[in-house]
Amino acid sequence: MTQRRRSAAPAPVFAALGDEIRLRLLARLSHGPMSISGLTAGSGITRQGVTKHLRVLAGAGLVRGSRRGKESVWQLERRRLEEARRSLEQISRQWDVSLGKLKAFVENG
């Protein structure tokens, strides 16, 4: 049978997005791959701090890192953000449906 990849649980992705510094890291990475030192400059925290945040993002599947020479280069992983966006849309739509039903019930029922 086909590899029907179940989409990942949304909570961990939201949790990864729920930090100001990580959102900034993602924003900077959206301009292209960058090394840890590059990301550390101007971040306000130490290199190790940045590394930890990157690992959280990687754990959620939002970024991916690879070694290039002596540098560790990180880049965005588009797919996972798409999934998060879709799941939020689905939740949102679900609310619409349920609340719509409720409203109809209250008004007409």
Next chain:
Amino acid sequence: MTQRRRSAAPAPVFAALGDEIRLRLLARLSHGPMSISGLTAGSGITRQGVTKHLRVLAGAGLVRGSRRGKESVWQLERRRLEEARRSLEQISRQWDVSLGKLKAFVENG
């Protein structure tokens, strides 16, 4: 001048969404307002635990509670979820734009 309400920072909302139990609470509330005891039943944690989660959600503006008789009834706050959805779409779009530019630069530049 018009009350040009700046939309809230997205990180706290994502952080609130980043928990399995809270997502379940939201799902249950999407069927209509419910009391704390109601939400506690079948949640797997104690009433106080549920209360804490509800407060986190309220802090992010995702739900709103009010006293009715001896019960504390909670309901969804649609607007904030909409904001979160929009900000996620915007981030997603930003990635598209930046990565698109980068790709074009690499290929044509």
Next chain:
DNA sequence: TTGTCATGCAACCAGAAGGTTGCCCATGAA
């Protein structure tokens, strides 16, 4: 080969999160 730059790893720390329990208060039913 030697020095420097970019990292990784491990230990450590303070504070926040997630949960629990115990106790008290208000409301509404009997």
Next chain:
DNA sequence: TTCATGGGCAACCTTCTGGTTGCATGACAA
């Protein structure tokens, strides 16, 4: 009035988080 029900508050505990520092290592330039 009495009692059960729904909740709030506070204290407490354990685990996770976000951040740091110190030290070791691999890659590269001189």
